[in-house]
Amino acid sequence: MTRYTASVVAFVLAIVTPAFAQPQGAPPDKFRQLEEILPTPNEQRTASGAPGRAYWQQRADYDIDVTLDDVKQRITGKETVTYYNQSPDPLTYLWLQLDQNLFRKDSDTALTAPAPSLERPTFETLDTLVNRDFDGGFQIAAVTDATGKPLPHTIVKTMMRIDLAAPLAPGKSVVFGVAWSYNINDAKRLGGRSGYEFFPKDGNYIYEIAQWFPRLAAYNDVSGWQHKQFLGSGEFTLEFGNYKVRITAPNDHVVGATGVLQNPQAVLTAAQLQRLEQAKTASAPVLVVTPAEAKAAEAGKATGTKTWVFHAENVRDFAFASSRKFIWDAQGHRSGTQPVLAMSYYPNEGNPLWAQYSTAAIIHTLNLYSRYSFDYPYPIAISVNGPVGGMEYPMICFNGPRPEPDGTYTARTKYALISVVIHEVGHNYFPMIVNTDERQWTWMDEGINSFLQFLAEQEWEDNYPSRRGEPKNMVEYMTAPGHDPIMTNSESVKELGNNAYGKPATALNILRETVMGRELFDFAFREYSRRWKFKRPMPADFFRTMEDASAIDLDWFWHGWFYTTDHTDLSLDDVRHFTLNTKNPETEKTLQRQQQTAAPTTLSAERYRDTPKLVEQNPALADFYNRFDPLAVTPADREEYQKVLGALTDKEKALIGSNKNFYVMRFSNVGGLVMPIILKLDYVDGTSEELRIPAEIWRRDASKVSKLVITDKVLSQVTLDPKLETADTDLSNNFFPRKPVMTRFQLFKQQQQTTPNPMQQLERKPGTDAPRPQGPGQ
Amino acid sequence: MRRWLAVVMLLTGLVPVAADAHKFYVSLTTVEHNTAEQSLEITMRLFADDLEAAVARETGKPLTHGQPGFEAAVFAVVRRALTVRQADGQPLTLAWVGLENKVDVTWVYVEAPRVPSTTGFTLRDTIFTDLFPEQVNMVHVKDARGRRAIDFRGGDSFKPF
Incomplete structure (x- = not known):
């Protein structure tokens, strides 16, 4: 290129003086490698982001009897837990989670809540505030060893320590029992991830029961015991294990749960049994319990109890729902070789929306998520309508949207239902199977899941109104001064929805569409999912795998999007047009004359143009210079040109005559985040093309770069990020020439x-x- | 008073946010000073269901987007919740521009004409804080002095621009 610059006459078509803003954000090297921040790879977690040869995780099996009291809204249970110490460490005590203690009046959650507004509080708010009569939290009746002997235990807020009689050696297991009870919260009034809803119209309840038994806290190679207290936002991580659960409920209730029903003959009618069998091969949802049967049950009363027995294998938690109001539909599905029953439980109040969309959305989710990760490994996938807006557990989730009482519904309610079913069923994959730790990193399941939710929504129907995923929807949040980096603990994040759902979902969508491309991204993402299926990945494992499987250095991306609050604001500062000096006097002097003609005429020159001039009136005053045209081609010019040509090779002559346009484009990085430069080049002949420059263009100078574009045609307009794929927050500096935005x-x-x-x-x-x-x- | 507030604080934390997005109580308001037009242009992004709950409270009856009286009720809700005070403490009069509904989000547009400068301005955004104890209202201000973010929770008073 340098060879030409010497013989090139630059004539600047247009230059503006851009308003340079200083890029914000600290690290001068946006491409510095992440190793200095990430934990050192070890035998548990490799440098490539995979489980290492000494990877281990604990296991906890549960055998539980639980009774649901529909009169007092109370849970009473006892469990026998077999805890397998598969770690290399002897354990002298075990920690269990007591999530219901969130509802204790003296919980940290209650004590640290900010003051609400007391200007015009609603009656509902006042009622919640003043009538604090709910007596929540676990009452632990007994903690015993395998022989029934009491074990010393200490309750620390939402955690309980059980002191073992002797240290539990690596490779050994211990059996212990806990008996407990608690009052169920009114989820409509007090909120919560589970609870009951009361229907005054018919006097019945829907129960969505979760985080309901003392659960083994995770013990792992990164956190040791993960017993960060439950404050309400950071959900949980647990250990995988097998469950045998016997749920005793009023005998007119329908119960859905994590796991496979073991005693259908004992709890279902012959007709229901037959419908359930028929559903397995049906191509549309089959009603196991019909709306009419649910209505009839609502009007009746229980005459006793029934015990529903469920078994679940290799799950990290167990939840259930119970009500006499439930309609129940089911449809068989196959995920790879795994037969799955997709099922929905909802009251008549949920129709017509639930009958039409819930089970269909479950199956759509299984299809889509399996394509991007792995086949759904469980035999059951359930969506329940009740008081909880949206919450996920293995094989079962709770989803709130419901039509108006008159059966009509808004578009918003419809899409809210489809989206939340996709989201919560999708959580089966992340974090119920890829067992990330939401107590620590919300984004690892909510962000990844919101990203896949976006993909599922986009394949539901044209122009699906997805809330999250499109880069342009993240612009407001990313320009907010003082927002948190994604790598912030769940309980400290200020705007959880934007921070842990929206921004990481957007980041992953940009990685897929703009940075890596769909093929490379999908391969790497599937590899991450496959590597960590039924295991517990940490952020570094995700970051490393995505690079390891794609050969794309993404450290700059993880830095910028996950560790900083920089935002995308690239500016196309100017475009300068160069053409080659052909040395041909005919060409060059014509060009110079065009430029002269095109140059602006001053006001005075314009006004004097028609004024009679002295030299015109008195020709005696004219001389050579009045006739001389410096832009006329002279014989000497032609001779000189022939000499120049004579010294050139044919190849050089062809290059000179190639008529190329050279455009030097200068960019600055206003927002601090380095991103690919995506350009749309519009030519004067009406055609256009796209130029995609990877983010590495910023690797030596992250604040200013330039790019040479050589074209045959003349440009009329250059647009940066024409398809809004980078979350650029200020479009006014994306056009050259500038356009008003x-x-x-x-x-x-x-x-x-x-x-x-x-x-x-x-x-x-x-x-x-x-x-x-x-x-x-x- | 003090004793009553202490009672309030004990219980408000009992409503943790749900796992899905629907229960995040956040609004985002952009206040931009258009120096050419000398007007303060305000765009509020509100969750549509929260707004309908506020409208129902304002009018005493349920109203949804598109029904007669909905816009007027939204304006009443907004005027009550959002106040911009000039340097002398006088509140600006907000004029209605309009609203648009995007499935679960409603965008509300209001403006204050004849604002040559925002020096010394303060504002307060209490929208929905009377309905939801966890409501957080983010305000992004853009004016000649640059871009700033201010957030409001229930009970917060006026904050400088």
């Missing part, structure tokens, strides 16, 4: 002023101006 407010206002509403359109007389829409009264 309106804010959302200005766009809306302009649209309001130019578009009459439908009524105005109908009544508008031809030739009159559109009337300005009237706002509501002041």
Whole structure:
């Protein structure tokens, strides 16, 4: 290139002086390798991001009897736990999670809650605040060893330590028992991830029961005991194990749970048994319990109890739902070789939406998530409608959206239901199977899951109104000063929805569409899912695997998107147009004359143009210079040109005559986040093309770079990020020549002023101006 | 008063956010000073269901987007919740521009004309804090002095621009 610059005459078509803003964000080297931040690889976790040869995890098997008291809204249970110490460490004590203690009046959650507004509180708010009569939290009746002898235990807020009689050696297991009870929270009034809903109309309850038994805290190679207290936001991580659970409920209840029902003959009618069998091969949901049967049950009363027995293998938790109000539908599905029953439980209040969408959304989710990760390994996938807005457990999840009492519903409710079913069923994969730790890192399951949710929504129907995934939807959050990096603990994140769901989902979508490409991303992501299926990955394992499987250095991406609060704001500062000096006087002097003609005429020159001039009136005053045209081609010019040509080889002559356009584009990084530069080049002949430059263009200077583009055709417009794929927060510096970019407010206002509403359109007389829409009264 | 507040604090934490997005109580308001037009242009991004709950409270009856009276009720809710005070303490009069509904989100547009400068301004955004104890209202301000973020929780008073 340098060879040409010497013989090139630069003529600048257009230069603006850009307003350079200093990029924010500390690290000067945005491409510095992540190793200095990530934990050192070891025998448990390799440098490639896979489980190491000495990877281990604990196991806990549960055998539980539980009774649901529909009169007092109370759970009473006893469990026998077999805990397998598969770690290399002897354990002198065990830690169990007591999540229900969140509802104790003296819980840290209650004590540290910020003061609410007391200006115009609603009656509901006041009621929640003043009538604090709920007596929540576990009452631990007994902790015993395998022989029934009491074991010393200490309750620390939402955790319980059980002191073992002798240290539990590596490779050994211990059996112990716990008996407990607790009052179930009114989830509609007090919130929560589980609880009951009361229906005053018919006097019945729906129970969604979760985080309901003392559960072994995780013990792992990274955290030791993961017993960070439960404050409400950071959900949980647990150990895998097998469950045998016997649920005793009123005998007119329908119970759905994690696991396979072991005694259908004992709890279902002959007709229901037959419908359930029929559902396994059905191509549409089959009603196991019909709306009419549910209605009839609502009007009746229980005459006793029934015990439903469920077994679940290799799950990290167990939840269930119970009500006499439940309609129950089921449809068989196959995920790889695994037969799955997709099932929904909902009251008549959930229809018509639930019958139409819940089970269909479960199956859609299994299809899509399996394609991007692994076949669904469980025999059951359940969605339940009750008081909880959206919460996931293995094989079962709780989803809130419901139509209006009159059976109509808004588009918002419909899409909220489909989206939440996809989201919560999707959680089976992350974190119920890829067992990340939400107590520590919310994004590892919520972000990854929201990303896959976006993919599932996009394949549901055209223009599905996805809330999260599109880069442009993250712009407001990413420009908010003082927001948290994604790598922030769950309980400390200020805006959990944007931070741990929206931003990582967007980041992954950008990785897939813009940085890595779909093929490389999908391969690497599937590898991550496969490596950590039924294991417990940490952030470094994800970061490392995505690189390891793709050969794309992503350290700059993880740095920028996960560890900082930089945002994307790339600026196309200017574009300069160079052409080659052909040395041909005919060409070059014509060009110079064009430039001269194109140069602006000053005001004075314009006004004096027609004024009679002295030299014109008195020719005696004219001489050579009045006739001389410096841009006329002279014989000497032609001779010189022939000499130059004579010294050139044919190849050089062809290059000179190639007529290429050289565009030097300068970019600056205003937001601090380095990102690929995506350009749309529009030519004067009406054609256009796309140029995609990887983020590595910023590797030596992350604040200013330049790029040479050589074209045959002349450019008319250059646009940075034309398809809004990088979450660029300021589009006003994305065009050259500059184009005005309106804010959302200005766009809306302009649209309001130019578009009459439908009524105005109908009544508008031809030739009159559109009337300005009237706002509501002041 | 003090004693009553202490009672309040004990219980408000009992409503943890759910695993899905639907129960995050957050609004985002952009306040941009348009120096060319000398107006303060305000865009509020609100969850549509929260807004309908506020409207129902304002009017005493359920109203949804598109029904007569909905816009006027939204304006009343917004005027009560969002106050911008000038340097002399006088509140700006907000004018209604309009709203648009995007499935689960409603965008509300209001403006204050004749604002040559925002020096000394303060504001407060209490929208939905009377309905939800965990409500957080983020306000992004853009004016001649640059870009800033201010967040409001229930009970917060006026904060400088």
